[in-house]
Amino acid sequence: MDKAVAPLATTLRAAYILPRRDIIIEKGQVVISGSKIVEVGPSLPEAGQGKVIDLGHAAIIPGLINAHTHLELSDLQDKIPPPKSFTQWLGHIVAFRRRQAGRPLDYAVEKGVSFSLESGTTTIADISSTGDSLRILPNFPIRKRVFKEVICFEPEKVAAVMEEAIRELSDFKKACSGRSKSDDLCSAGLSPHAPYTACSKLYLGCALFAQGADLLLCTHICETQEEVEFLREGTGSFATMLRTLNMLGNWKAPGMYPVEYLKAIGALKGHWLLVHCNYLTEKEIKIIGETAASVVYCPRSRKYFGHQEHPFRGLLSRGINVALGTDSLASNQSLSILDEMKFVHERYPALDPVEIFSMATERGAKALRLEEKIGKLMPGMEADLTVIELAEKEGTVYDRLLSPEARVIFTMVAGRVCCDRYGLM
Numbered sequence: 001m002d003k004a005v006a007p008l009a010t011t012l013r014a015a016y017i018l019p020r021r022d023i024i025i026e027k028g029q030v031v032i033s034g035s036k037i038v039e040v041g042p043s044l045p046e047a048g049q050g051k052v053i054d055l056g057h058a059a060i061i062p063g064l065i066n067a068h069t070h071l072e073l074s075d076l077q078d079k080i081p082p083p084k085s086f087t088q089w090l091g092h093i094v095a096f097r098r099r100q101a102g103r104p105l106d107y108a109v110e111k112g113v114s115f116s117l118e119s120g121t122t123t124i125a126d127i128s129s130t131g132d133s134l135r136i137l138p139n140f141p142i143r144k145r146v147f148k149e150v151i152c153f154e155p156e157k158v159a160a161v162m163e164e165a166i167r168e169l170s171d172f173k174k175a176c177s178g179r180s181k182s183d184d185l186c187s188a189g190l191s192p193h194a195p196y197t198a199c200s201k202l203y204l205g206c207a208l209f210a211q212g213a214d215l216l217l218c219t220h221i222c223e224t225q226e227e228v229e230f231l232r233e234g235t236g237s238f239a240t241m242l243r244t245l246n247m248l249g250n251w252k253a254p255g256m257y258p259v260e261y262l263k264a265i266g267a268l269k270g271h272w273l274l275v276h277c278n279y280l281t282e283k284e285i286k287i288i289g290e291t292a293a294s295v296v297y298c299p300r301s302r303k304y305f306g307h308q309e310h311p312f313r314g315l316l317s318r319g320i321n322v323a324l325g326t327d328s329l330a331s332n333q334s335l336s337i338l339d340e341m342k343f344v345h346e347r348y349p350a351l352d353p354v355e356i357f358s359m360a361t362e363r364g365a366k367a368l369r370l371e372e373k374i375g376k377l378m379p380g381m382e383a384d385l386t387v388i389e390l391a392e393k394e395g396t397v398y399d400r401l402l403s404p405e406a407r408v409i410f411t412m413v414a415g416r417v418c419c420d421r422y423g424l425m
């Protein structure tokens with residue numbers, strides 16, 4: 001930004017500042033100038049710069065990061081009947097969309113952005129299946145990494161699918177660079193959906209293209225036992241689904257667990273977000289540990305489908321980066337990462353809450369390769385922050401932050417106020 005026209009600074013004060021894991025500043029302040037943080041420290045009466053706002057009994061924390069969502073599905077809350085199986089749930093979504101006959105999903109994406117900002121999320125990793133979120137997200141003041149989702153189980157059709165995806169990504173890039181103020185908020189990725197909808201040729205094509213174009217990669221992996229059965233035995237509900245759609249052809253099951261399979265076909269190179277990982281073997285954990293991949297744990301989506309206990313604690317202890325995601329409103333009650341954090345805190349009371357905080361901030365930033373810009377409150381970093389009004393109760397600041405009554409009162413993205421519950425600005 002041109003220094004000559006830099007806007008006046010803003011000073012935000014609160015009872016606590018949690019600038020990064022393991023640091024707590026009591027009665028602190030964050031000074032923001034333009035889109036950047038210029039100072040973080042104790043609040044001294046004479047030291048406020050520009051407009052000074054006191055947020056009271058609250059904690060200022062790095063903006064929360066949702067490492068996996070599908071904003072195009074934000075109109076589906078309570079619209080999908082409780083499914084008996086994962087494939088039935090997929091079928092419900094496809095049937096719902098068919099009834100809408102290709103209507104653009106701009107309203108759903110817009111709703112999803114509002115839900116996110118109001119609940120303290122400043123960065124989203126969004127999966128664009130229809131292309132709608134890829135097309136309109138550049139218009140919104142939320143930080144985003146948007147992944148074009150690709151689906152193709154028939155190798156002979158992969159080239160055409162890739163061509164179309166590359167065209168959409170190029171349009172997205174143009175739309176982002178056309179907006180000088182917000183272009184910094186946009187980045188892209190490519191997402192082969194899952195091993196039962198993306199053939200090995202598509203996985204490999206995405207991995208190769210992403211390396212050349214410096215894109216992040218994302219896939220749903222090890223989400224269900226049915227997926228594991230499909231890859232190991234070639235049987236089960238996914239095989240039936242593909243056979244019914246006449247897409248299975250001469251496909252032969254690789255006879256491997258999902259992560260082993262991605263490694264075997266040479267697709268695990270590059271920066272992957274491995275979403276879900278509900279069912280991992282020891283061997284797969286070792287493979288992930290040898291790559292640059294991050295795992296995205298979606299706590300309440302896992303509960304919705306009744307999957308087994310998630311191995312995230314074991315992954316963290318093995319040095320694997322784990323971030324948090326909400327998944328979509330078709331399998332969750334809200335798009336709030338704070339709600340995910342509260343859920344994990346309640347379910348694992350013995351887990352150090354600092355780990356939960358870290359998965360929603362620093363680890364999320366690392367997963368999205370944005371750790372130089374966001375995930376911590378430090379001078380020189382982007383002014384992406386969330387203010388949470390703490391619960392009035394005994395306990396540490398983290399206990400009060402993760403208790404059910406704690407709520408988001410203020411959200412800022414790159415110095416721009418995106419939620420201000422008390423109208424302080």
Ligand SMILES: [Zn+2]
Nearest residue numbers: 070220327328
């Ligand atoms: Zn998903």
